Amino acid sequence: MLYFGKRSTICKLKNVIWWVVYYSTANTFPSCFPCSGPTWGSCSVGVFICLDCSGIHRNIPEISKVKSLRLSHWEDHEIQFMAENGNELMKQKYEAAVPIYYYKPTFKDCQVLKEQWIRAKYERKEFFESWKSFTYEAGVRDGMLMKRGRDNGQFLNRRFILSERDGTLKYFTKYDAKEPKLVIKVDTINATFQPEKIGNPNGLQITFLKDYSTRNIFVYHESGKEIVDWFNSIRAVQLHYLKVAFPGATDAELIPKLTRNFLKEGFMEKTGPRQTEGYKKRWFTLDHRRLMYFKDPLDAFAKGEVFLGNKDHGYSVSPGFPHGTSCNSSWQYGITITTPERNFLFTCETESDQLDWLKHFNNVMSAPMSPQEYTSKNMLSFRHFIGYIQQMYCFMALQLFSSFKIIKHS
Numbered sequence: 001m002l003y004f005g006k007r008s009t010i011c012k013l014k015n016v017i018w019w020v021v022y023y024s025t026a027n028t029f030p031s032c033f034p035c036s037g038p039t040w041g042s043c044s045v046g047v048f049i050c051l052d053c054s055g056i057h058r059n060i061p062e063i064s065k066v067k068s069l070r071l072s073h074w075e076d077h078e079i080q081f082m083a084e085n086g087n088e089l090m091k092q093k094y095e096a097a098v099p100i101y102y103y104k105p106t107f108k109d110c111q112v113l114k115e116q117w118i119r120a121k122y123e124r125k126e127f128f129e130s131w132k133s134f135t136y137e138a139g140v141r142d143g144m145l146m147k148r149g150r151d152n153g154q155f156l157n158r159r160f161i162l163s164e165r166d167g168t169l170k171y172f173t174k175y176d177a178k179e180p181k182l183v184i185k186v187d188t189i190n191a192t193f194q195p196e197k198i199g200n201p202n203g204l205q206i207t208f209l210k211d212y213s214t215r216n217i218f219v220y221h222e223s224g225k226e227i228v229d230w231f232n233s234i235r236a237v238q239l240h241y242l243k244v245a246f247p248g249a250t251d252a253e254l255i256p257k258l259t260r261n262f263l264k265e266g267f268m269e270k271t272g273p274r275q276t277e278g279y280k281k282r283w284f285t286l287d288h289r290r291l292m293y294f295k296d297p298l299d300a301f302a303k304g305e306v307f308l309g310n311k312d313h314g315y316s317v318s319p320g321f322p323h324g325t326s327c328n329s330s331w332q333y334g335i336t337i338t339t340p341e342r343n344f345l346f347t348c349e350t351e352s353d354q355l356d357w358l359k360h361f362n363n364v365m366s367a368p369m370s371p372q373e374y375t376s377k378n379m380l381s382f383r384h385f386i387g388y389i390q391q392m393y394c395f396m397a398l399q400l401f402s403s404f405k406i407i408k409h410s
Contacts, residue, residue: 042066043078045122046085052107056118063123094121097130099137100251101235101258109261110193112202116228135229136236139164145230147171148198148218150300155220162186162230164237169206171217182217184208186237187245190287191259193231194218197297202227207287214292214302235259262287264360265297266353268346269329275345279329284346286360289369291337306337306344308364314340317361319354321345337361 038048042057044065049057057064067074098104105113120126126134141162146155159172161180169189170180188209195203200220204227207216221227235258242254263286269279270293282293282303289309292302309315316338321327327334331347333354338344348354 039069040066041069041082043074043081045090046081047087047090048082050107052114053118056115057122059115060119060123093128094125095127097132098127099134099232099236100255101239102136102232103235103259110195110201112195112224112228113193116224119225134236136233138233141230141233143226143230144175145171145219145221145227148298150217153298158219160219160230162233162237164240167237167241169234182210184210186234186241189234189238189259191231191234192261197265204231214290214305216298216300218298231259260288263364264357266357268293268335268348268353268357269331270344270346271329273342275325275343279327279331279347286357286364289364306339308337308361309339310367310369311365313369314338315365317358317365319358335361 038050040051040054040057041048042064044063045057048069049066054066057066067078103113105117107114126132141160143160144157145160147158148155158181159175159177161170161172162168163170167186169184169186171182172179173181184206185208190207192205192207193203194205195201197203198205198218198220202220202222202224204219205216206219207214209215219227221230238258239254242249242257246254265283265285267281268284269281271277271279282295283297283299285292285294285302289307291306291308293304294302318336318338319334321334321336322343325345327345327347329347331349333348333351335346335348335354335357336343337346346357348357
């Protein structure tokens, strides 16, 4: 029970009024993003918030003054203020002009996304007026980010340029370099925050396709605002590209095609195509229908990919292994993915990991495939074909070289 001072009849009546205010203005409309139930309130902004959000609000005391709903003393005028405002009205006010491409975090997202969303709303008032211009829509973004080296693993300052007109993201090894080290097409980009993997609270992973292969680069910036601005600028440029490429598509159809979080990541062990090779520990990333595996979580290139199609097209997943298959893995919780081409065998360290991977694989395979996903499947098949041709070419060259040596010595 919430008490304000002595346990008098007036204080109990105030408690009743307070909880009427709370239930009428807080529950249906989360203040920041869907999260746990509100247990705190900002008596200066007029919103009810959860424990996590209260910590962020507390870091901007000039804007937001937070109090516990159960433990703090609330003045009459503060209760009145909360009654006159509340989450629904404040959402209409502070989110009046949020761009459709702007990523609204959920309670599952990392701290920097949640903090910058709250600061953008209440501190900078970015979405307060519909006529305001956004830095994300400047057309060009030019700045420095710390980028992890592909070979040495060191983070070095690199210049990045995002261009809406060219539809590209370029990076340069030197600020005054005339030619970029790499040119990335925005339509192939996925960007997702990975603070734990990168080892920095503002760590961002950028994944893209290069020569039919998946490539990763890892960047961060010391400023949380700067890295989140880069993230939303990429989404803004992607949306512009998609609207040009698909002029008849609606916003609701295009938004899911922007950056997305990976469905699941983690270690599993896998064996080779003959299923007699030893099991090797690999880092797996499930990016919707693409299951990629890496030797290390921070590898620049995937060692391989598995396309997960629809169940109606010969794709399935099951716990354990096919009958008669021996397992020499140190992990015993098996998974078999069946594709039209072959079976893929994996093992998990724990049963909970196994069940979680199975859940995600089943969800992906149960979803209908889009035309773009058929294109992705064909591109992956083409990449595998090119890889096969390259292997055959190397094998034939080796055979010719061996034959030449034999002839020379005879």
